[in-house]
Amino acid sequence: xxxxxxxxxxxxxxxxxxxxxxxxxxxxxxxxxxxxxxxxxxxxxxxxxxxxxxxxxxxxxxxxxxxxxxxxxxxxxxxxxxxxxxxxxxxxxxxxxxxxxxxxxxxxxxxxxxxxxxxxxxxxxxxxxxxxxxxxxxxxxxxxxxxxxxxxxxxxxxxxxxxxxxxxxxxxxxxxxxxxxxxxxxxxxxxxxxxxxxxxxxxxxxxxxxxxxxxxxxxxxxxxxxxxxxxxxxxxxxxxxxxxxxxxxxxxxxxxxxxxxxxxxxxxxxxxxxxxxxxxxxxxxxxxxxxxxxxxxxxxxxxxxxxxxxxxxxxxxxxxxxxxxxxxxxxxx
Amino acid sequence: xxxxxxxxxxxxxxxxxxxxxxxxxxxxxxxxxxxxxxxxxxxxxxxxxxxxxxxxxxxxxxxxxxxxxxxxxxxxxxxxxxxxxxxxxxxxxxxxxxxxxxxxxxxxxxxxxxxxxxxxxxxxxxxxxxxxxxxxxxxxxxxxxxxxxxxxxxxxxxxxxxxxxxxxxxxxxxxxxxxxxxxxxxxxxxxxxxxxxxxxxxxxxxxxxxxxxxxxxxxxxxxxxxxxxxxxxxxxxxxxxxxxxxxxxxxxxxxxxxxxxxxxxxxxxxxxxxxxxxxxxxxxxxxxxxxxxxxxxxxxxxxxxxxxxxxxxxxxxxxxxxxxxxxxxxxxxxxxxxxxxxxxxxxxxxxxxxxxxxxxxxxxxxxxxxxxxxxxxxxxxxxxxxxxxxxxxxxxxxxxxxxxx
Numbered sequence: 001x002x003x004x005x006x007x008x009x010x011x012x013x014x015x016x017x018x019x020x021x022x023x024x025x026x027x028x029x030x031x032x033x034x035x036x037x038x039x040x041x042x043x044x045x046x047x048x049x050x051x052x053x054x055x056x057x058x059x060x061x062x063x064x065x066x067x068x069x070x071x072x073x074x075x076x077x078x079x080x081x082x083x084x085x086x087x088x089x090x091x092x093x094x095x096x097x098x099x100x101x102x103x104x105x106x107x108x109x110x111x112x113x114x115x116x117x118x119x120x121x122x123x124x125x126x127x128x129x130x131x132x133x134x135x136x137x138x139x140x141x142x143x144x145x146x147x148x149x150x151x152x153x154x155x156x157x158x159x160x161x162x163x164x165x166x167x168x169x170x171x172x173x174x175x176x177x178x179x180x181x182x183x184x185x186x187x188x189x190x191x192x193x194x195x196x197x198x199x200x201x202x203x204x205x206x207x208x209x210x211x212x213x214x215x216x217x218x219x220x221x222x223x224x225x226x227x228x229x230x231x232x233x234x235x236x237x238x239x240x241x242x243x244x245x246x247x248x249x250x251x252x253x254x255x256x257x258x259x260x261x262x263x264x265x266x267x268x269x270x271x272x273x274x275x276x277x278x279x280x281x282x283x284x285x286x287x288x289x290x291x292x293x294x295x296x297x298x299x300x301x302x303x304x305x306x307x308x309x310x311x312x313x314x315x316x317x318x319x320x321x322x323x324x325x326x327x328x329x330x331x332x333x
Numbered sequence: 334x335x336x337x338x339x340x341x342x343x344x345x346x347x348x349x350x351x352x353x354x355x356x357x358x359x360x361x362x363x364x365x366x367x368x369x370x371x372x373x374x375x376x377x378x379x380x381x382x383x384x385x386x387x388x389x390x391x392x393x394x395x396x397x398x399x400x401x402x403x404x405x406x407x408x409x410x411x412x413x414x415x416x417x418x419x420x421x422x423x424x425x426x427x428x429x430x431x432x433x434x435x436x437x438x439x440x441x442x443x444x445x446x447x448x449x450x451x452x453x454x455x456x457x458x459x460x461x462x463x464x465x466x467x468x469x470x471x472x473x474x475x476x477x478x479x480x481x482x483x484x485x486x487x488x489x490x491x492x493x494x495x496x497x498x499x500x501x502x503x504x505x506x507x508x509x510x511x512x513x514x515x516x517x518x519x520x521x522x523x524x525x526x527x528x529x530x531x532x533x534x535x536x537x538x539x540x541x542x543x544x545x546x547x548x549x550x551x552x553x554x555x556x557x558x559x560x561x562x563x564x565x566x567x568x569x570x571x572x573x574x575x576x577x578x579x580x581x582x583x584x585x586x587x588x589x590x591x592x593x594x595x596x597x598x599x600x601x602x603x604x605x606x607x608x609x610x611x612x613x614x615x616x617x618x619x620x621x622x623x624x625x626x627x628x629x630x631x632x633x634x635x636x637x638x639x640x641x642x643x644x645x646x647x648x649x650x651x652x653x654x655x656x657x658x659x660x661x662x663x664x665x666x667x668x669x670x671x672x673x674x675x676x677x678x679x680x681x682x683x684x685x686x687x688x689x690x691x692x693x694x695x696x697x698x699x700x701x702x703x704x705x706x707x708x709x710x711x712x713x714x715x716x717x718x719x720x721x722x723x724x725x726x727x728x729x730x731x732x733x734x735x736x737x738x
Contacts, residue, residue, distance in 0.1 A: 059593075060561075196439040197661055197662060199678070204663065204672050205671055227663055230664070264592060268620065269618065269621050271623045271664075273624075273648075279599075282592045285560045285593070
């Protein structure tokens with residue numbers, strides 16, 4: 001059973017997540033009372049095809065970042081499977097995981113805190129390249145310069161330090177750092193939210209160009225629906241740790257089925273003063289994940305909530321090909 | 334080979350000419366600038382710290398009595414050790430009574446400093462209002478010149494007649510005091526003869542007004558017990574408690590989720606009508622502006638490059654930067670495979686060029702753009718833009734992207 005973590009029944013899906021759960025215990029000591037957990041991610045399943053982009057949207061605190069981090073095993077999985085390229089990352093031993101690391105990379109949200117202030121740019125990008133022997137030593141420098149060029153960084157930035165750069169340039173450096181390892185799969189955790197609109201467009205274009213050139217697969221985590229709409233092929237909408245709706249971009253934006261998705265889409269401000277949106281304003285805030293509502297988690301803010309919503313948690317069911325919704329408004333059988 | 338040698342090596346061989354010359358100052362130069370700055374700052378501070386300034390000195394006349402605030406050629410500079418940063422460099426616009434004026438621009442374009450100048454909250458001593466005037470019409474009909482107003486007099490305006498809502502509700506609420514205490518303080522300070530009991534009632538009323546379901550409970554909570562949306566509601570309640578004439582909302586929804594943002598915008602619109610006040614809305618989100626504002630001011634690198642009513646700006650933008658901003662926002666309607674993006678970045682705020690600041694990022698720049706800074710050109714009574722391309726009657730073909738360089 002040497003290859004217990006190898007799973008061969010995958011086809012063109014680069015990543016399959018099955019029933020992923022991540023619970024954080026609230027207190028370390030638990031004598032005589034029931035342990036309570038924050039259910040940050042509760043039974044999430046999805047898959048991403050090679051060379052496509054999946055967008056993951058939801059409000060802050062809905063667990064979308066935790067999904068990303070758990071996939072990369074930056075946090076350990078509580079339960080479930082993460083099958084990357086046919087290997088179950090949740091069970092893989094750490095030494096083998098290290099070999100896989102270059103294939104999956106992450107771009108972080110805040111370009112100001114995710115770059116080491118003590119290393120010059122060349123080092124930042126090249127550190128992991130050296131560690132994993134991505135290119136032979138003789139080609140190392142020309143390789144880094146090529147990566148920098150791909151990401152729109154001038155070669156003379158090589159010996160500069162992160163504090164000398166603006167937010168947009170820093171995000172380019174973060175992207176270069178991820179790309180330098182020749183990954184197959186990149187998780188982008190809100191890479192645009194710290195940037196200005198005009199710079200956002202530059203970074204979006206850069207990410208698209210790189211995808212076209214090298215065929216990366218992205219998991220794009222964001223709360224900005226317009227960006228997700230532009231970049232993604234498939235979209236998953238999360239609410240309080242569970243997936244409430246997922247499907248193709250067109251299906252989600254043209255025919256949102258879950259009341260939460262509808263509210264989310266209608267809440268996006270439109271840049272046209274003459275368009276008056278028929279807005280669904282949700283009442284209240286997202287409930288605490290320590291004590292989620294019984295049944296459907298969204299029922300406390302849902303305008304259509306009925307009795308059954310409080311009792312039974314709706315299952316994620318497929319209504320069109322690929323379009324899955326978890327809501328009692330549609331027949332559950 | 335040492336690092337320096339490597340750097341020299343790389344510099345000689347691979348640097349593309351004409352791009353990015355980062356300024357390095359010698360210690361001697363830095364010291365000279367520092368000395369110069371302290372001399373200038375001392376002058377301004379002496380002027381500010383005078384005691385018993387007669388009221389006539391800061392009374393003035395409004396250009397238009399319907400305006401609450403008029404910015405007139407405002408210059409706010411920061412005197413730093415590496416040079417003078419012209420944060421606000423000649424800004425002129427009005428805030429009419431009962432209207433929402435949206436100020437858009439990238440970070441660092443001076444939109445926040447403009448509002449802070451109005452509140453006399455610019456980080457002194459290095460930040461100083463160097464020239465220009467801010468006229469404010471108070472409720473009793475008198476007009477004040479904010480730039481000349483003494484500090485103690487300003488205390489009576491700030492928070493009472495002009496209130497401000499900040500971007501980060503967590504950092505602007507004091508974590509060691511209960512919500513109630515912080516709200517009462519505002520009323521006790523500004524309302525004459527207010528008793529603690531009356532202040533409490535007023536606070537509860539305000540919390541109720543901003544749609545907090547259980548005001549009694551929130552009144553006794555600490556800020557950390559509330560969610561982001563609730564904190565922002567408390568901030569708005571606090572700003573409203575003295576029924577201000579003008580609310581400055583500095584990126585009020587940037588830290589919030591879309592669904593909460595929709596709630597807060599709805600609330601702002603609602604309370605504006607209730608107290609019949611004006612709002613100066615500062616944001617970088619064009620969607621928020623389109624939804625809320627009556628008038629729009631677009632700022633770039635410390636100057637206004639375009640202003641007009643919201644329809645004029647969104648349906649008929651004139652300045653290439655405004656057009657670029659609109660086009661670079663992705664949406665489902667974006668058909669092209671590539672998103673339009675404004676190349677490059679904002680120039681270094683020290684040593685601003687004397688030609689158009691947008692010149693090196695503009696894809697329609699012509700010869701004259703590199704020679705002088707364009708003046709504001711009027712299209713209609715309300716709509717104007719600062720661009721050389723608009724000079725001949727302003728009929729610029731907005732769809733063509735001619736590369737005339």
